[in-house]
Amino acid sequence: MGKLDDLLKEDLAAVAKRITNISELKKHEGRDVFVRGWVYRQRSSTNLAFVIIRDGTGIVQCAVKSDAPKETWKAATDVFIESVVYAYGMVAKDERAPDGYELRVKEMVVTFKGEAFPIGKDQSTEFLLDVRHLWVRSQTIVNVLKFKAYLMKAAREFLDERGFLEVQPPMFTSSAAEGGSTVFEVKYFGRKAYLSQTAQLYSEAMISGYPLVYAFAPSFRAEPSRTPRHLTEFWQLEPEMAFYDQKMNMQLQGELVEHLSHEMARKHADLLEKFKRDPKDLLAIKGPFEKMSYVKALKELNLKWGDGIGLDEEKVLMKERAQPIFLCGQPKEMRAFYMKLDPEDPRVVLDADLLAPEGIGEIVGGSERVSDYKELVQRLKEQKLKESDYKWYLDLRKYGSVPHSGFGMGSERLCRWMLKLETIRDAIPFPRTMNRLEP
Numbered sequence: 071m072g073k074l075d076d077l078l079k080e081d082l083a084a085v086a087k088r089i090t091n092i093s094e095l096k097k098h099e100g101r102d103v104f105v106r107g108w109v110y111r112q113r114s115s116t117n118l119a120f121v122i123i124r125d126g127t128g129i130v131q132c133a134v135k136s137d138a139p140k141e142t143w144k145a146a147t148d149v150f151i152e153s154v155v156y157a158y159g160m161v162a163k164d165e166r167a168p169d170g171y172e173l174r175v176k177e178m179v180v181t182f183k184g185e186a187f188p189i190g191k192d193q194s195t196e197f198l199l200d201v202r203h204l205w206v207r208s209q210t211i212v213n214v215l216k217f218k219a220y221l222m223k224a225a226r227e228f229l230d231e232r233g234f235l236e237v238q239p240p241m242f243t244s245s246a247a248e249g250g251s252t253v254f255e256v257k258y259f260g261r262k263a264y265l266s267q268t269a270q271l272y273s274e275a276m277i278s279g280y281p282l283v284y285a286f287a288p289s290f291r292a293e294p295s296r297t298p299r300h301l302t303e304f305w306q307l308e309p310e311m312a313f314y315d316q317k318m319n320m321q322l323q324g325e326l327v328e329h330l331s332h333e334m335a336r337k338h339a340d341l342l343e344k345f346k347r348d349p350k351d352l353l354a355i356k357g358p359f360e361k362m363s364y365v366k367a368l369k370e371l372n373l374k375w376g377d378g379i380g381l382d383e384e385k386v387l388m389k390e391r392a393q394p395i396f397l398c399g400q401p402k403e404m405r406a407f408y409m410k411l412d413p414e415d416p417r418v419v420l421d422a423d424l425l426a427p428e429g430i431g432e433i434v435g436g437s438e439r440v441s442d443y444k445e446l447v448q449r450l451k452e453q454k455l456k457e458s459d460y461k462w463y464l465d466l467r468k469y470g471s472v473p474h475s476g477f478g479m480g481s482e483r484l485c486r487w488m489l490k491l492e493t494i495r496d497a498i499p500f501p502r503t504m505n506r507l508e509p
């Protein structure tokens with residue numbers, strides 16, 4: 071057949087130069103172009119076939135008439151969803167086409183037909199998770215992945231512009247940082263190692279070399295909870311700052327969350343709208359966010375000292391609030407050993423969880439860290455942790471210790487909030503939960 075046969079004789083690099091991305095088709099109205107991609111939908115009648123192709127940048131309807139060359143008509147009528155096709159034809163405006171333009175096909179070739187695609191309409195959530203390796207091609211997931219990539223790029227730019235250095239913490243660690251009950255143990259050449267629950271302790275080491283650092287890395291938690299906000303593997307953005315107190319820490323978090331909300335609303339309104347998020351909601355996010363003490367939260371919730379504030383309580387607190395709030399100063403017994411005691415009320419620590427509205431709850435957790443050696447030894451003791459497990463971490467308080475703070479923002483929780491996703495599982499391509507290790 072003419073043009074396509076010639077094209078496909080060339081090597082892939084040469085072919086790539088001649089292909090037009092579907093997102094660029096508008097610019098070529100009235101001209102002949104080559105497109106390629108995977109079959110997204112197909113339907114045909116006796117005279118006309120529509121093959122909708124997606125290439126990652128967009129989808130386009132390719133119209134093929136039955137009087138097209140025989141091979142082209144066969145290609146258009148004998149494909150499966152997800153078959154790989156090349157098409158050559160003219161870009162034409164057509165209001166009935168999904169994106170306003172269609173390709174009037176002159177030639178079409180199927181380069182890979184494959185088998186009937188197992189995913190159809192109205193599949194159960196469980197089934198879609200079973201075939202996640204195929205479902206990651208869906209427009210929904212691809213749009214989430216795009217959004218998350220832009221979100222994290224914006225977060226990195228925000229921190230880079232403020233003089234932060236991105237650093238790499240280890241993922242194999244020798245002790246638990248966020249409590250032994252959620253730590254994953256792995257074999258490590260005859261000894262035990264643990265998958266990292268947080269980059270924090272290692273970032274605390276690095277701030278003495280360079281005062282502002284952040285890590286964006288996986289965190290692993292053996293969370294037995296089956297909730298729409300827990301994963302066993304998630305990606306945390308964790309800045310750590312020397313010479314920052316908790317006030318400065320919260321200020322930075324507020325600015326980051328506000329910036330990201332506005333940036334996504336301004337630059338990616340199209341994606342937000344695909345998820346029925348009105349960009350105006352995000353433009354309305356405005357710091358400084360309210361700071362609510364644990365004591366005040368107890369009053370509002372009708373609870374007593376020592377009661378935990380979990381998702382249900384967070385939801386009550388956020389019911390009437392459109393802006394995120396900081397929940398501050400929880401009792402030291404309920405918080406991590408590394409959190410500094412509040413000098414004004416040593417029953418509580420200088421911590422804060424940033425709670426997002428709309429039933430999402432905690433999206434950021436942060437605190438000022440204990441920088442005094444004796445206080446840290448004491449805190450380890452109180453929490454029945456072995457000093458010997460934290461030998462190197464204690465060292466940091468022996469040499470050049472400074473006040474410092476930091477926080478961890480769960481990227482999937484942030485993404486879930488902004489995109490109004492029903493579950494956190496859809497904010498990551500291959501979710502890992504208690505019952506899900508495959509695919």
Ligand code: 4AD
Pocket residue numbers: 248267268269270291293299300301302304306308309432433434435436437476477478479480481482483494
């Ligand atoms: O509150 P967390 O446990 O705090 C830390 O790990 C600190 N070391 C962070 C720091 O100060 N550098 O976790 C931080 C954030 C939470 O606010 C939440 O957004 C997310 O990480 N997160 C989870 N996301 C998904 N699934 C889970 N199981 C999560 N646990 C925490």
Ligand code: MG
Pocket residue numbers: 423432434435
């Ligand atoms: Mg937390």
